[in-house]
Amino acid sequence: MKIYDFVMKDAQGQEVSLGDYQGKVLLIVNTATRCGLTPQYEELQQLYDRYADQGLEILDFPCNQFREQAPESSSEIAQVCQMKFGTKFKIFDKVEVNGENTAPLYAYLKSEKPEDRGNHVFKDLLLKLASIGEKREGSDIKWNFTKFLVNREGEVVARFAPSVQPFEIENDIRALL
Template sequence: MSVYDFTVKDNKGNDVSLSDYKGKVLLIVNTATKCGLTPQYEGLENLYEKYHDQGFEILDFPCNQFAFQAPGSAEKIDNFCTLRYNTKFPRFEKIKVNGRDTAPLYKYLKDQKPGRIQWNFAKFLIDKDGNVVDRFAPSEKPETLVSSIEAQLGR
């Protein structure tokens, strides 16, 4: 099993098979727009711009489970991220990352790199074969992931 076996909903409610990302290095992140860590969107976009042409994707999953810090509709969240941080990476529907209603993708991610998601902006690095190779705490700034991303890209 790999992340490619999952289908998720984009922020418009359409099914997206993660197999569409085969051969790419992925960073899967649960995010929030009203969090002390929200400025990490800037660092994430910098990574995306730097490595996207080399086969890198960021998959953004808003999560309202932590102090309700991702309020509003998918459209409001997308507008905020686009206008405030000029993000261009794909955004998906709001999900739950802990508890009884944990999204199947996040159950799998946590099985591969165990532990409860502590807050918004937890990051999972996925290799080109769809395997979870690393997990980063919410407090880890995106710029600290450069060497890990480059290693997966073969640089």
């Protein structure tokens, strides 16, 4: 199985083949509109503005699994992000990233890169405190705004912790473009 084999629904419910993104560098992010990390949308959009013409695509997968911080419908989430943060990148339908209903795409991403990169001890401690009482196992996504970087050949090359700001991975993105 490759990343290009997956078909996902976008925020409007239309099926999108990830094969449409062959030859692009992908940054795949699980997001939430009511999370303390939501301001990362600003940096994500700035990265998209800088590098979309060189082949960067950001794929946004809202997720309501972490303290129900994405309660809106997928289309409402897309509207909020476009109005509040000026997002122009693709926003998909809400997914589950952990548990028995994990979206197959996220099961694949986690199997390819089970560990987060990024050493942000204080920020990561705050995330752990925020998720007390929520069961996490091995490669599970720890929180909103976990980022997966995929090269032009469709290989998952890195996974970044939620506390890693988008600008902190700009050099990783540039190296793949």
